[in-house]
Amino acid sequence: MAPKKSSVPVPENWEDDDAPEEDETADLEAFQRQYEDDQSWTALQEDEYGRLRPLDFREEQRAKRQRLLSAAASASIRRGMIRYLQIIVDLSRASSIGDMRPNRLAVMAGVLQGFIRKFFDENPLSHLGLVIMRNGVAERLTELAGSPEAHIAKLQGAMDAGGDASLQNAMNVALDSLKSIPPYGHREVLILFAALSTCDPGNVMDAVKAAKERNVRVSIVGVAAEVHICRVFTKETRGEYGIALNERHFEELVFSHATPPPSLAGDTSASLVRMGFAHRNPDGIDGTAYIGAECKLGTGGFTCPRCRARVVELPCSCHICGLTLVSSPHLARSYHHLFPVRAFSEVPQAELEAVKAGAEATVVAKTSSEDGGSTCYGCLTELTVSGEDLTQDLGVVVRCGECKQLFCYDCDLYIHETLHNCPGCETMASHDQAANSEGQNGAETANMDED
Amino acid sequence: MAQDSDKEDRSLLVILLEAHQGLWSQLNPETDANGTEEPRHLTLAGFLQQVLVFINTFLSLSDANQVAVIGMTSTTSSVLYTSPSLLSSSPVANPVEVSSNPSHEVLANLTILLREEERQTGDAAQPAALSGGLSRGLCLINKAVSSARAGGKRSALPRVLCLQGSPDATQQYIAVMNSIFAAQRSEVVIDACMLSGSESTFLQQATHLTGGIYLRPKLRGALLQYLLTIYCGFTFSRSHLELPQPLGVDFRASCFCHRRAIDMGFVCSVCLSIFCENVPECSICGTCFSNAPRTPAAKRKVGSAFTD
Numbered sequence: 001m002a003p004k005k006s007s008v009p010v011p012e013n014w015e016d017d018d019a020p021e022e023d024e025t026a027d028l029e030a031f032q033r034q035y036e037d038d039q040s041w042t043a044l045q046e047d048e049y050g051r052l053r054p055l056d057f058r059e060e061q062r063a064k065r066q067r068l069l070s071a072a073a074s075a076s077i078r079r080g081m082i083r084y085l086q087i088i089v090d091l092s093r094a095s096s097i098g099d100m101r102p103n104r105l106a107v108m109a110g111v112l113q114g115f116i117r118k119f120f121d122e123n124p125l126s127h128l129g130l131v132i133m134r135n136g137v138a139e140r141l142t143e144l145a146g147s148p149e150a151h152i153a154k155l156q157g158a159m160d161a162g163g164d165a166s167l168q169n170a171m172n173v174a175l176d177s178l179k180s181i182p183p184y185g186h187r188e189v190l191i192l193f194a195a196l197s198t199c200d201p202g203n204v205m206d207a208v209k210a211a212k213e214r215n216v217r218v219s220i221v222g223v224a225a226e227v228h229i230c231r232v233f234t235k236e237t238r239g240e241y242g243i244a245l246n247e248r249h250f251e252e253l254v255f256s257h258a259t260p261p262p263s264l265a266g267d268t269s270a271s272l273v274r275m276g277f278a279h280r281n282p283d284g285i286d287g288t289a290y291i292g293a294e295c296k297l298g299t300g301g302f303t304c305p306r307c308r309a310r311v312v313e314l315p316c317s318c319h320i321c322g323l324t325l326v327s328s329p330h331l332a333r334s335y336h337h338l339f340p341v342r343a344f345s346e347v348p349q350a351e352l353e354a355v356k357a358g359a360e361a362t363v364v365a366k367t368s369s370e371d372g373g374s375t376c377y378g379c380l381t382e383l384t385v386s387g388e389d390l391t392q393d394l395g396v397v398v399r400c401g402e403c404k405q406l407f408c409y410d411c412d413l414y415i416h417e418t419l420h421n422c423p424g425c426e427t428m429a430s431h432d433q434a435a436n437s438e439g440q441n442g443a444e445t446a447n448m449d450e451d
Numbered sequence: 452m453a454q455d456s457d458k459e460d461r462s463l464l465v466i467l468l469e470a471h472q473g474l475w476s477q478l479n480p481e482t483d484a485n486g487t488e489e490p491r492h493l494t495l496a497g498f499l500q501q502v503l504v505f506i507n508t509f510l511s512l513s514d515a516n517q518v519a520v521i522g523m524t525s526t527t528s529s530v531l532y533t534s535p536s537l538l539s540s541s542p543v544a545n546p547v548e549v550s551s552n553p554s555h556e557v558l559a560n561l562t563i564l565l566r567e568e569e570r571q572t573g574d575a576a577q578p579a580a581l582s583g584g585l586s587r588g589l590c591l592i593n594k595a596v597s598s599a600r601a602g603g604k605r606s607a608l609p610r611v612l613c614l615q616g617s618p619d620a621t622q623q624y625i626a627v628m629n630s631i632f633a634a635q636r637s638e639v640v641i642d643a644c645m646l647s648g649s650e651s652t653f654l655q656q657a658t659h660l661t662g663g664i665y666l667r668p669k670l671r672g673a674l675l676q677y678l679l680t681i682y683c684g685f686t687f688s689r690s691h692l693e694l695p696q697p698l699g700v701d702f703r704a705s706c707f708c709h710r711r712a713i714d715m716g717f718v719c720s721v722c723l724s725i726f727c728e729n730v731p732e733c734s735i736c737g738t739c740f741s742n743a744p745r746t747p748a749a750k751r752k753v754g755s756a757f758t759d
Binding site: 051081082121125184185268270271272273274275276278280305306323326327328329331333334335336338339376377379381410411414418419420421422423424426427428 | 523526527528530533580582583584586587589590591593594595597601623624625626628629630631632633636637656660700702703704713714715716717718719720721722723725726729730733736738739740
């Protein structure tokens with residue numbers, strides 16, 4: 001089914017004598033021929049800080065923007081906001097190979113830690129669990145739970161590799177723990193796969209069938225090469241399959257799973273979930289109580305509004321009455337997935353020159369000119385460059401379609417990746433809303449904005 | 452200049468001034484019981500005087516400190532002043548510019564801003580666009596921090612101080628929360644000083660989540676005292692100071708249907724909107740809910756004793 005592993009160095013002395021050496025020199029010659037005409041250094045330049053960067057970095061920026069734009073364009077679709085994600089980590093012998101520096105295992109561990117933090121940052125109401133594949137068996141490292149630090153601590157303690165990977169065993173464990181989640185939750189499995197084979201007790205297609213039946217979305221990020229059974233898994237369960245080219249690409253691929261995936265209306269039954277907004281208890285002597293399921297005497301914590309039990313942190317489910325306890329910022333953290341900033345459009349260089357000329361002609365003080373002249377509205381950087389000084393060039397300039405303000409490339413990234421607000425639109429927003437009581441996002445937002 | 456200052460504590464302070472005209476008439480009602488309650492009063496002129504003294508004091512604490520002042524009105528926001536070293540992307544700052552006077556620049560630009568506001572709108576009672584000001588401030592900070600990092604230098608410690616007077620604009624809720632989370636992610640501390648009589652939930656949440664200080668001064672006329680004693684010092688030295696303790700922050704949500712603050716509610720699993728009662732259809736995203744809400748407690752029928 002899956003190709004037998006070939007890239008794995010086999011320690012046994014099955015190859016011998018001088019034959020490989022000749023191969024090696026032939027390889028080297030081929031390598032030299034291939035890169036003979038590649039003068040990559042001519043496409044580089046030095047910037048003001050001595051860093052090297054490509055001459056046509058605009059293209060690079062455009063490519064990155066393109067990825068952002070596609071994310072923004074797909075933002076109006078329905079997403080699974082309450083997720084239950086099982087991460088399966090491949091700790092088989094293949095993950096100790098050193099084609100990524102220092103080895104695949106260290107890279108996977110580092111990226112996974114970052115991912116766990118980012119996952120809870122973007123999906124505070126979601127749950128996550130860890131399963132590892134090692135020595136042909138699957139082991140449940142952590143149960144589905146909400147706290148990132150607990151997962152990371154467990155993960156750090158389990159980082160040694162050996163044996164084979166078994167997709168079927170791992171899927172059985174993962175599906176088992178996803179069985180008991182509430183019907184509105186989105187079931188997902190993310191596999192970090194290093195091996196090129198799977199060593200299973202039965203037919204691995206049974207696992208595919210079971211995942212499909214239970215509506216579990218299986219996504220896989222491979223660090224070696226594409227494997228047929230992984231492709232089948234992701235295709236059948238409408239997941240995503242990516243193969244990492246290098247360490248950075250691997251991180252990109254894994255982190256792309258932090259955003260809630262699109263969901264079909266029939267995937268999960270939508271329902272109203274009863275949640276409690278817990279009160280924070282005062283610190284100090286007045287707030288002293290037995291807190292949490294462990295009944296530790298302490299101060300602070302939160303009080304469940306239904307049964308008055310004290311819990312240590314939010315979000316969690318009350319250990320007495322089972323009510324989901326959250327605070328309003330936890331909900332607000334997810335709203336940017338639902339109301340994203342519209343994608344900005346690129347302004348051609350010629351138009352930019354015209355804007356600058358116009359701003360200079362009408363000598364208005366810089367603050368009063370409505371479209372901010374030729375400076376970035378966010379960071380006030382000069383957007384047009386005088387002369388041919390390429391090292392000062394800022395690259396792509398963009399404009400917001402709503403408020404017509406200009407932004408530099410850095411601010412564009414910051415606004416779409418971190419801030420999720422257009423500063424120009426926000427400034428105009430209160431005026432607009434005063435005029436016709438309708439926000440930037442239409443009537444829906446006007447209702448939503450309450451707190 | 453920049454090389455020497457790498458060793459010492461440097462702050463980058465972005466001050467958000469709410470400066471629209473309607474605010475000052477709200478803050479100082481004409482009818483006054485005693486007539487001579489001078490320290491509680493704060494006029495625009497007095498406010499600006501005190502803020503300018505604060506800015507100059509802050510700048511004189513260290514020549515590496517940087518300040519940006521953003522003015523917010525109900526219709527626009529504009530950057531009133533930025534330290535020259537903040538804007539020049541090249542590491543060599545022009546020595547002539549360094550000696551520029553922030554007071555003049557702030558006042559001149561503020562006058563322009565207020566004139567423009569007057570021209571644009573007749574109704575000056577609208578609250579200022581806090582979200583817009585915060586977003587612009589965070590963009591400025593992001594640029595300053597990232598360019599310092601690219602140059603291999605340690606960047607100044609970024610901080611935002613909101614001087615707000617008007618009550619929260621509820622339609623800005625999502626935008627303000629987005630800004631707060633962005634600040635939290637980029638480790639920007641948001642401090643707030645609320646000038647009006649009522650507390651601001653937005654600013655309370657902002658300061659709580661980013662580790663800043665929230666204060667509603669009792670004597671608004673003595674604003675400078677508060678600013679100097681509380682907001683002037685370096686962020687790291689705060690642990691050594693006796694600062695106002697945060698009061699409880701209200702993290703309760705209000706439902707989207709009646710705008711009541713609730714302890715317990717129902718959340719739509721698709722769009723996370725909050726309702727205070729069991730509704731058959733989500734009014735925000737239009738989803739029909741197939742079944743009654745199920746919680747583990749409801750299933751077990753144990754929780755029924757606790758429900759109200």
